[in-house]
Amino acid sequence: MSMNRRQALTRIIGISTAAAGATLVGTSAFAATDENGQYQLEMGEKLKYVPLDAMATAKLAYETSGGCMRQVFHSVITMLAQSASVDADKFKTIPTALTAYGGGGIASQGTICGNLNGIGMLVNILDDINDQNSAIIANAFRYYEKTPLPYADDAFLTGIATTAEKSVAAGKTSISNSVLCHSSISNWSRASNLPFAKKGERCLRLSASMTYYIVDLLNRAYKGEDISALVATKPSGETQACQSCHGASGTIDEQAASVKTDMECTTCHTGHFN
Numbered sequence: 001m002s003m004n005r006r007q008a009l010t011r012i013i014g015i016s017t018a019a020a021g022a023t024l025v026g027t028s029a030f031a032a033t034d035e036n037g038q039y040q041l042e043m044g045e046k047l048k049y050v051p052l053d054a055m056a057t058a059k060l061a062y063e064t065s066g067g068c069m070r071q072v073f074h075s076v077i078t079m080l081a082q083s084a085s086v087d088a089d090k091f092k093t094i095p096t097a098l099t100a101y102g103g104g105g106i107a108s109q110g111t112i113c114g115n116l117n118g119i120g121m122l123v124n125i126l127d128d129i130n131d132q133n134s135a136i137i138a139n140a141f142r143y144y145e146k147t148p149l150p151y152a153d154d155a156f157l158t159g160i161a162t163t164a165e166k167s168v169a170a171g172k173t174s175i176s177n178s179v180l181c182h183s184s185i186s187n188w189s190r191a192s193n194l195p196f197a198k199k200g201e202r203c204l205r206l207s208a209s210m211t212y213y214i215v216d217l218l219n220r221a222y223k224g225e226d227i228s229a230l231v232a233t234k235p236s237g238e239t240q241a242c243q244s245c246h247g248a249s250g251t252i253d254e255q256a257a258s259v260k261t262d263m264e265c266t267t268c269h270t271g272h273f274n
């Protein structure tokens with residue numbers, strides 16, 4: 001096969017680029033670069049988590065702008081970018097501004113709470129910590145559903161360096177009973193006698209609280225705690241009973257619809273055996 005000089009040159013460049021790529025890839029088979037040679041997170045690529053200071057990360061989340069999803073995502077990514085992780089420089093390249101859409105349950109639609117959306121986005125790109133990434137997400141979702149939030153204890157409020165004056169603006173802690181922004185805010189509104197429009201301080205604190213929780217949970221998983229074995233990671237007994245008939249791969253009889261969700265069923269359904 002004959003080749004002119006130009007074709008030959010292209011071949012050589014092609015080969016050397018591939019070789020350079022191979023050495024660059026190193027630890028990850030998926031790492032990629034854009035046309036300027038800049039690192040870019042690739043589909044399926046996972047970055048190395050290292051334990052972080054949960055309170056320092058929560059404080060950063062409290063001070064972060066751009067809505068609840070960005071507070072969680074930006075604060076943890078920023079801490080990892082400054083950490084001893086071998087992937088610190090890769091964390092630095094992740095554009096956290098993308099997450100601003102998550103506020104108000106996606107552009108004020110009141111659907112999935114941005115804190116949980118941010119946690120999902122974050123955990124998805126971490127190296128699967130002791131194969132527990134799914135359990136970590138499940139645990140955080142169940143925790144969010146049933147815990148009085150935001151945290152209001154002195155240690156936490158001191159940790160994020162807030163003021164008593166702001167505590168008045170934050171209103172009361174409340175339980176969302178759901179992963180939805182809508183129920184979280186409306187239950188807070190009822191408890192605090194404040195409208196959605198006044199949610200600012202409360203939601204800043206909610207994101208700081210969930211950031212604290214997810215960092216602590218990731219640290220625990222990293223140290224080897226079996227998050228998947230915790231009762232708190234599983235749906236309630238009542239929901240598991242619903243799932244036993246309304247399964248994901250099949251149902252108890254053909255009349256029953258198949259269901260794939262770990263949300264608490266009875267928040268929205270009354271059930272049908274009472």
Ligand code: HEC
Nearest residue numbers: 238241242245246252253255256257265266269270271272
């Ligand atoms: C013993 C099996 C079984 C369990 C447990 C069960 N379901 Fe069902 N479910 C069915 C069957 C069969 C149907 C369809 C026939 C019918 O409508 O009764 C159904 C229908 C439904 C429907 C459709 C509307 C309706 O009421 O008919 C909803 C919603 C539903 N189930 C929710 C739930 C929830 C929530 C739970 C848990 C609190 C639950 N189910 C537990 C078997 C079950």
Ligand code: HEC
Nearest residue numbers: 239242243246256257259261262263264265266267268269
């Ligand atoms: C956030 C609210 C919410 C939660 C939580 C929820 N569902 Fe639903 N579910 C809905 C809505 C809304 C529909 C659609 C109802 C309609 O079209 O009338 C639905 C539909 C269904 C249907 C089909 C309804 C029918 O008429 O056949 C079943 C069965 C069902 N859900 C079971 C469950 C089970 C089991 C769980 C828990 C594992 C659950 N759902 C959790 C809101 C929810």
